[in-house]
Amino acid sequence: MAxxxxxxxxxxxxxxxxxxxxLTLVWEIAYTYFIPLDPFFFTKPSLxxxxxxxxTLSGELWKDLAISSKxxxxxxxxxxxxxxxxxxxxxxxxxxxxxxxxxLTALYASPLVALAPLFIIIFGVGLTGKVALIFLLxxxxxxxxxxxxxxxxxxxxxxxxxxxxxxxxDIYFKVILPSILPYIVAGARIAIGRGIVGILVAxxxxxxxxxxxxxxxxxxxxxxxxxxxxxxxxxxMAVIFTEGLRKLETILAPWxxxxxxx
Amino acid sequence: MSPDPNLITRHxxxxxxxxxxxxLVRIGVSALARFYREREQPILGAGFILLLILAWQSLPAIVxxxxxxxxxxxxxxxxxxxxxxxxxxxxxxxxxxxSALEFIVGLGLAIAVGFPLGLVMGRSKVIDAxxxxxxxxxxxxxxxxxxxxxxxxxxxxxxxxITIVFVGAVFPLLINTYEGVxxxxxxxxxxxxxxxxxxxxxxxxxVLPNSVPYIVAGLRLAIGxxxLGVVVGExxxxxxxxxFMIATAAxxxxxxxxxxxxxxFMGLSxxxxxxxxxxxxxxxxxxxxxxxxx
Amino acid sequence: xxxxxxxxxxxxxFRPKNREPVTALxxxxxxxxxxxxxxxxxxxGCGKSTFLNILLGLLKPDAGETRLNGTQIAGPGQExxxxxxxxxxxxxxxxxxxxxxxxxxxxxxxxARRSRAMELIQMTGLAGFETHYPHELSGGMKQRVGLARxxxxxxxxxxxxxxxxxxxxxxxxxxxxxxxxxxxxxKKTVIFVTHSIEEAAYLSDRVLVTSARPGRIKQIIKVQxxxxxxxxxxxxxxxxxxxxxxxxxxxxxxLGRGAGNGT
Numbered sequence: 001m002a003x004x005x006x007x008x009x010x011x012x013x014x015x016x017x018x019x020x021x022x023l024t025l026v027w028e029i030a031y032t033y034f035i036p037l038d039p040f041f042f043t044k045p046s047l048x049x050x051x052x053x054x055x056t057l058s059g060e061l062w063k064d065l066a067i068s069s070k071x072x073x074x075x076x077x078x079x080x081x082x083x084x085x086x087x088x089x090x091x092x093x094x095x096x097x098x099x100x101x102x103x104l105t106a107l108y109a110s111p112l113v114a115l116a117p118l119f120i121i122i123f124g125v126g127l128t129g130k131v132a133l134i135f136l137l138x139x140x141x142x143x144x145x146x147x148x149x150x151x152x153x154x155x156x157x158x159x160x161x162x163x164x165x166x167x168x169x170d171i172y173f174k175v176i177l178p179s180i181l182p183y184i185v186a187g188a189r190i191a192i193g194r195g196i197v198g199i200l201v202a203x204x205x206x207x208x209x210x211x212x213x214x215x216x217x218x219x220x221x222x223x224x225x226x227x228x229x230x231x232x233x234x235x236x237m238a239v240i241f242t243e244g245l246r247k248l249e250t251i252l253a254p255w256x257x258x259x260x261x262x
Numbered sequence: 263m264s265p266d267p268n269l270i271t272r273h274x275x276x277x278x279x280x281x282x283x284x285x286l287v288r289i290g291v292s293a294l295a296r297f298y299r300e301r302e303q304p305i306l307g308a309g310f311i312l313l314l315i316l317a318w319q320s321l322p323a324i325v326x327x328x329x330x331x332x333x334x335x336x337x338x339x340x341x342x343x344x345x346x347x348x349x350x351x352x353x354x355x356x357x358x359x360x361s362a363l364e365f366i367v368g369l370g371l372a373i374a375v376g377f378p379l380g381l382v383m384g385r386s387k388v389i390d391a392x393x394x395x396x397x398x399x400x401x402x403x404x405x406x407x408x409x410x411x412x413x414x415x416x417x418x419x420x421x422x423x424i425t426i427v428f429v430g431a432v433f434p435l436l437i438n439t440y441e442g443v444x445x446x447x448x449x450x451x452x453x454x455x456x457x458x459x460x461x462x463x464x465x466x467x468x469v470l471p472n473s474v475p476y477i478v479a480g481l482r483l484a485i486g487x488x489x490l491g492v493v494v495g496e497x498x499x500x501x502x503x504x505x506f507m508i509a510t511a512a513x514x515x516x517x518x519x520x521x522x523x524x525x526x527f528m529g530l531s532x533x534x535x536x537x538x539x540x541x542x543x544x545x546x547x548x549x550x551x552x553x554x555x556x
Numbered sequence: 557x558x559x560x561x562x563x564x565x566x567x568x569x570f571r572p573k574n575r576e577p578v579t580a581l582x583x584x585x586x587x588x589x590x591x592x593x594x595x596x597x598x599x600x601g602c603g604k605s606t607f608l609n610i611l612l613g614l615l616k617p618d619a620g621e622t623r624l625n626g627t628q629i630a631g632p633g634q635e636x637x638x639x640x641x642x643x644x645x646x647x648x649x650x651x652x653x654x655x656x657x658x659x660x661x662x663x664x665x666x667x668a669r670r671s672r673a674m675e676l677i678q679m680t681g682l683a684g685f686e687t688h689y690p691h692e693l694s695g696g697m698k699q700r701v702g703l704a705r706x707x708x709x710x711x712x713x714x715x716x717x718x719x720x721x722x723x724x725x726x727x728x729x730x731x732x733x734x735x736x737x738x739x740x741x742x743k744k745t746v747i748f749v750t751h752s753i754e755e756a757a758y759l760s761d762r763v764l765v766t767s768a769r770p771g772r773i774k775q776i777i778k779v780q781x782x783x784x785x786x787x788x789x790x791x792x793x794x795x796x797x798x799x800x801x802x803x804x805x806x807x808x809x810x811l812g813r814g815a816g817n818g819t
Contacts, residue, residue, distance in 0.1 A: 012387070012394075015392050016392065016394055017395075019393070019396075020395050020396075041414060095306060098307055099309075101307060102308065102311060103307070103311050103314070106528065106532060109486070109531050109532055110524075110527060111486070111490050111493050111528075113493055113494060114493045114523060115520075115524055116494075116497065117497065117508055117509045117512030117513070117520065118334070118517065120512070121515070193402070193404055196404045196407075197404045197494075200404060200406045200407055201494055204406075204410065204494075204497075215407065215410055216498075219411060219413065219414050220410075222414075227411065231408070234403060234407055235402070235403040238403040238404075239399050239403070241402075242402040449640060449642050449644045450644055450646060452614055452644070453638075453640060453644040454661070455632055456613070456614060457632065457634065457637070457657060457661045457662075458631075458633060458634055458661055467657070467660075467661075468646065471648045472648075474648075548649070548689045
């Protein structure tokens with residue numbers, strides 16, 4: 001029996017909006033009238049707003065974003081293509097799990113991003129290096145989430161399909177795939193974050209274009225409003241992607257799977 | 263177990279010694295097979311890793327690598343040698359010291375902030391509603407995006423790294439603590455309140471123990487983020503630290519040194535993750551096999 | 557002398573967001589004498605549990621008043637203790653530590669609360685299980701812990717919210733018999749909420765039948781069976797008469813709510 005709820009329905013979103021608007025105003029007013037910090041090192045919301053407008057209208061930032069997105073899509077797609085089969089294989093064949101699990105777990109638990117400098121001297125600062133790094137970081141969430149999904153697949157359903165004369169192929173497509181779908185989406189949500197890390201590291205390190213390069217270049221040239229604008233844009237995109245996938249997860253698996261990031 | 267009757271009835275023409283030795287071989291083989299069956303999982307797992315290391319080591323001996331690739335190539339033995347060289351030159355110690363300092367201080371600050379804030383957000387709906395947009399936005403974005411900004415503000419000393427470690431690790435801790443508080447069983451809260459517990463006692467007796475598994479899981483995530491912060495932070499603006507060592511070595515094509523650094527990071531994160539998992543299983547003695555579902 | 561528990565015209569309406577308000581109780585009044593065992597039987601959702609939560613002090617009624625020995629009930633207090641349907645045991649505490657909970661909150665010293673808890677563990681048949689965790693216990697054992705915990709602080713009033721509903725039939729019979737023994741020994745005032753007519757008739761001095769939502773007292777049935785009661789008594793004609801009486805009072809309420817609507 002729930003205790004009485006006194007908080008009305010809209011209080012929560014309103015408080016959220018109020019605190020965002022409030023903080024922005026305080027920042028703006030404090031910077032303008034009370035604590036005018038060195039504009040080389042700090043900026044204020046109105047200037048960031050102007051920078052967002054200029055950058056998005058001029059298309060400069062879009063170009064950088066497009067370049068990063070291309071690398072991201074390549075690396076991410078490779079991670080999907082490679083990660084899902086490995087995960088299924090590990091989940092379905094006991095010996096495959098025994099062989100691969102310790103090795104892959106060790107890799108997943110390690111900060112593989114430490115290999116970034118090596119990747120970049122081997123593959124260069126262009127597309128290939130970025131794709132390789134993104135792939136390396138993004139593939140593990142797919143492997144392990146799919147692996148967990150297959151292990152949680154109801155063996156009874158497999159027997160049902162077998163009993164009705166289904167073949168190995170039918171088991172994969174009619175039972176395993178539908179039941180691991182929510183796990184794949186959960187894996188994708190984690191992989192997006194790791195993929196963005198890959199982009200940022202590769203582009204901070206030695207690229208000549210891309211969103212990461214743009215952010216670090218704005219920093220080097222003390223263009224703070226532009227830098228904040230680029231960060232803001234990246235944040236908005238990250239929020240849209242991850243929250244979108246979270247929604248998709250609840251649509252695909254309304255019974256909740258609760259697979260949190262490792 | 264009864265002896266194999268064949269051993270006794272057959273082979274009458276053979277000497278006793280020969281018979282005995284055959285029997286011994288059989289017993290040995292079957293014991294070996296049983297040993298394998300009982301420990302198949304660790305044998306296969308460790309075997310695969312060993313096999314990969316061996317293959318890596320013997321690759322240059324089997325195929326001759328083209329010059330372009332051999333420049334970037336090293337072997338496990340070379341890596342071990344490089345490690346000893348660096349230890350003897352007293353070089354690696356100072357790098358490890360700086361990296362460890364950044365890791366510990368950054369993670370410590372993250373715990374000091376994330377844990378209480380998560381508790382407060384879990385218990386106060388107003389603070390929860392007000393902080394939620396920021397936390398959602400910052401948690402969705404890899405905090406590495408702030409690295410250039412932090413470099414600009416804090417320079418290349420350890421504080422920029424400590425800060426990037428902190429912002430990386432604080433969110434998993436905060437969010438997991440919050441979830442733990444939120445997921446507390448209403449019935450249990452009612453139970454202790456019915457015995458007259460105040461807010462503080464409710465916190466101590468029900469809310470905190472309930473969130474411990476969540477907090478420890480958050481700590482596991484936070485350790486990963488913190489290491490990431492140390493590595494990447496040191497890549498881009500540092501004069502000391504393992505990440506710095508890796509980056510400089512890569513630029514100078516000292517691939518063995520790169521792998522020394524990478525291996526140390528791997529080892530550290532495996533040890534730390536394992537420690538947290540041990541804590542996790544100790545703390546959850548009272549739980550049904552829940553922890554198993556990773 | 558004032559009755560032990562006195563509730564006068566208690567009303568409470570829940571107002572969940574996005575949904576119609578639900579009137580759980582309307583002008584609900586009862587009196588319970590000291591040492592009396594009273595059961596409340598009624599259709600699902602008639603506010604029986606709500607009423608117990610009000611007596612416990614976890615909920616505040618919109619109107620009406622509740623008194624304990626003539627004093628207004630303002631919040632939780634150690635003169636009243638509840639046995640919960642879902643047991644409500646702290647999963648991270650052993651049996652012993654769970655039984656000690658109330659004493660601990662009362663500020664009783666460690667040694668004293670330990671010996672008191674052990675006493676209750678003996679009385680409820682939990683001896684030997686002190687160091688077990690709740691997940692290692694069967695449903696019946698869990699509820700023994702719930703009962704021991706409620707009795708540990710030596711409350712005057714025991715509130716029991718369908719305490720045996722989650723148990724299988726045989727365990728239930730066993731627990732009822734044990735509860736009667738414990739009650740006989742401790743002489744608590746008991747308010748017992750249940751769905752089971754048989755359980756109410758077997759345990760109680762009086763059975764209050766409540767109407768469907770919003771709950772009000774519909775009929776009060778005196779159970780004039782001698783004590784101590786035993787299992788054989790349940791087979792007697794007198795017992796069946798009482799059950800029939802309760803059933804008749806309840807029948808209209810159950811049927812009135814539409815077939816298949818309640819459990």
